[in-house]
Amino acid sequence: MKPYSPEELDVLLEALSHHHRRQIILRLEEADKDTIKFEFKPPKEQQQVDWHIRLYHHHVPKLESAGLIKWNKQNATLTVGDRFDRAVTLLEAIHEEYDEREF
Structure with missing residues (x-):
């Protein structure tokens, strides 16, 4: 795999900076x-709306x-985007370092 450019790493880290986005x-x-299907249940401490x-x-x-x-609002579906695999690889590297899946 090619190395991450500084710009790509900035985009990925910003997008993955919140735990709700990482969970998605x-x-x-x-x-x-x-x-x-875009069906996510709220954490217990938050209201559904x-x-x-x-x-x-x-x-x-x-x-x-x-x-x-890629987000299809009409069908309420999420599909992998062009940078999806790069993001997963980055998350796996972080996971290996911290040995924790729920981060």
């Missing part, structure tokens, strides 16, 4: 398919603009 990427990666507003208006668009996912 991990759910898509663990699904063993390129597309998943607030959770979906944050995902819909902030987290998912940020992942999409970074090229990690």
Whole structure:
């Protein structure tokens, strides 16, 4: 695999800087398919409406603009984007270093 350029690393790290966005990427990666239904349950401490507003208006668009996912709002599906594999590789490297999947 080619090394990350400083610009690409900045984009990936910014997109993966929030644990909710990392969880979206991990759910898509663990699904063993390129597309998943956009169905995420809120953490217990958050209200469902607030959770979906944050995902819909902030987290998912940020992942999409970074090229990690493609978002079909009509079908409520998420598909791997052009940079998805690079993001997963980066997360796996972090995982190996910290030996923790829920980060």
